[in-house]
Amino acid sequence: MSLSLADVLAHPSFAAGRPVVRAGADLLTQPVRWVHSSEVIDIAHLLRGGELLLTGGFALASADPAGLRRYVRELSARRVAGVAVETGPQLPQIPAELVEEATEVGLPVVELRGVVPFVEVAEAINGLLVNESVQRLRRGDAVAHALSEELARGGGPDELLEVLARLLPGDVTLLDATGDVIAALGDEMTAPAAGSGVFAVPVFVQGVGVATLLVSPDDPADHVTAEAIVERAPTALAISLLRSFPPSAAVRAAQALLRIVCQPNPAPERLVAAARAAGMVDGASYVGVVGRAVDGPVSLAAIDAALHRYAAGTVSSVAGDELHAIVVLRSDDRVGSCAALVESLRATARAELARVAVGPVVIGLLGLPGTLAEARFALDLAADLGIAGTVVDAAELALERLGRRIGDPALLTSFVLELLGPLLAVGPERARRLIDTLDVYLQCGCSKTEAAARLHVQRQTLYQRLDQIFALLGEDPTGSPRLAAVHLATRLYLGGVVDTTAL
Structure with missing residues (x-):
């Protein structure tokens, strides 16, 4: 079975931690590939993506605000499924900077309010995931073997679909690139509607999609076999189509x-x-x-x-x-x-x-x-x-x-410093928060309601930030000829085009 982040948090091994989602509550359906624990703050480059990271918070407790935000951004860039932080004497609460940055970049953050044995949690969840992986490999090998035997007998698309239907009872259809049926068993299908339970996968011949396989299992719960077919069948079907229908x-x-x-x-x-x-x-x-x-x-x-x-x-x-x-x-x-x-x-x-x-x-x-x-x-x-x-x-x-293509980085740095200098003078962490706020506000067409929603802050908080920004800049740029230049400077700064250490 595939495990979502919500599934993992609901597992009995997490019960003692009394988990509470502090950021990314709308992202709990994303899959978890592995559970990993680490107290190293520079861990992102060692991850592949899809992990739920467990941490006792020792490194986070001693990190400065800039380090906390960088920690979140790096994990988000690696597509980590989420991070669960155990709070306690060493870290009474998750730092606000971490939660704020996680909310902005879309990284789920979970507070564990009780002591959780990370080793036992990892063993329990990863055991389920490994068991599923073994099932997938075995089922995939069975699908590939059955299709290979049929190909060796000279079977065409119809015969291969019969093999698939034996492995996974249900409706199977092979469509050509125009949507016409090449072969079908059971009810013929066209392009599946979203949420219909139909698996669809293209079949490529020499890199070009020439057909689409549609699989609608009688038992929707048998997703392991369905996904094995989706992964393994296209290769066999491509060989069969190449025999029967050479590339047009x-x-x-x-x-x-x-x-x-x-x-x-x-x-x-x-x-x-x-x-x-x-x-x-x-x-x-x-x-x-x-x-x-x-x-x-x-x-x-x-x-x-x-x-x-x-x-x-x-x-x-x-x-x-x-x-x-x-x-x-x-x-x-x-x-x-x-x-x-x-x-x-x-x-x-x-x-x-x-x-x-x-x-x-x-x-x-x-x-x-x-x-x-x-x-x-x-x-x-x-x-x-x-x-x-x-x-x-x-x-x-x-x-x-x-900005990446302009050959003189010093020119861009000078431009950003000229336009945003007063904001940059307040310190790197506060400057980034204010510049990000200004950029989102301008992207939203100066709509305070939309900007507050996108930043996940109260409108009163947004008003206070904008007042600070305009006071530092000396004016509200939205009513001046500087508007385009100021917005360009915010995008260059936030887009990593300029060397922020030189500002």
Whole structure:
């Protein structure tokens, strides 16, 4: 069974700790991959992501506010499931700076108000997780073995689906790239609705998605077998499809286009010819999408399926742990359509196991290499900045992308110091909190209600912070010609573009 953070906290081994969630109460459904305990504050680089970190708080008790905030940001950047802090004589309460930073970056923080034997907790929870992993491996091997035997007998898609139906009774359908049925057992299915209990995974031939496998088990509780099929069946189905249905001209054209788009400075005439062969037209709006797997290829398959559901004309390729795609925006409202794409990706099941970036909107075929390159750059930049979101919109990092490319760091540092000098003079920890408040306020169009909600503070607290900010700056910049420059300075500072130690 998969364990969410809520499941782990409800386990009897945690009862003595009387856990109370202090930050991230809306994130308790995220999965826990492992339970780990440590009193080392610089632990993040040793973690893989998905861990629930247990700490007695000894290191936190002696850390300064800046160190506490850095601790939270580093854990969030590693996609840790949460941190549970035991309070007591050494740490009477969790520091406010830690809770505040965790709330802002979306890291669940749990206070353990009683003594908990960390070793026993880790043994109990990790034992459940290991048992599930063993079950998954055994079931996956059984699926792969059964499919391999059928392939050796020359079985095609129909025969392979019969094997899957024996392993997991239910409905199984294989659709081609246009949504037509290639083979089916039981009730034929189309694209599954969210929450329908249908597992969907693309089938790739030479890196291009040519089919989608849909599995609807009679017993929804048998998710281990269903997930084993989702992980192992696509390879066998790809071999079968390659035998029965060699790659079409459209598939070969899609492969050629993505190879060209990923090259540095492709020849325009060659690019246009390849795009037209892949069914793309000049004058339409496109975005590039780059995805990277965090925990296996299934996450990329889910992202790829979501892209193809969004636009039938999507061209995509998966190589190793990276997905490249060109997506046709489906309406004249370019900004709204791109925002809808980003939201659909964020809502995709298993998307949390991948990191995805959507490039800026371009019009016409010559912009395809640029939007894909910017998506990749935004993905790298988000990792550098410790942005916790699964899906990154490159448009939201436009200033940060520009700042990283300006060749004179001293120029940017001087600019930030000129605009934000009075705020920086109050000390690094307080300055960061005030600058972050100002940035969110400006991003919200100067709406105090929305800014307070996004910062997770009371409106009165926001008013007090804004009064401090405007007093230090000497004026409210929202009513002056300095507004754009001040906002740019906040983004450069918070985006890690400038060397804050030089300020």
